[in-house]
Amino acid sequence: DLEKREKLAGILSYITCLLKFMSIPSHSIDKLVTANTEKYKESSTIPGIILIKFMKMFADAQKSMLSREKSQLLISYILVLTLFVDEFDSDPSDIAKDLKMTPASLKPYYMELGCGFRKSCVILSLPLKFPTLRLPSQGGRRNRR
Secondary structure (H helix, E strand, O other), X not given: OHHHHHHHHHHHHHHHHHHXXXXXXXXXXXXXXXXOHHHHHHHOOOOHHHHHHHHHHHOEOOOOEOOHHHHHHHHHXXXXXXXXXXOOEEOHHHHHHHOOOOHHHXXXXXXXXXXXXXXXXXXXXXXXXXXXXOOOOOOOOOOOO
């Protein structure tokens, strides 16, 4: 139906903006933070209000660049949106090409999102199953006073 197609078109457009933002070199992000943002908004292919939102969400304010953590967050946002578009049953090979990564290198990101794997597909099923944290055992430690 028309409403569903419009919603999917909006999500795909947003994914495209996220991918464009991710491809901006670090030195350009630094210029965006320090320079007149209005000037850049006029020349950018990313709409101004969305660019400002991405800067707040993903650019590290202290370093004026995409930190490793923020870059991982950006990738996770993109993967969640692609899962939504594919009705939570997605083939990661296409988005891996767009992210300039391999499908295997995306596996940890999908696991953090609670996804399962079936052949070449990633599935987000309910209830969510997240990887368990392995805490060091304290069996060998004793309090000595």
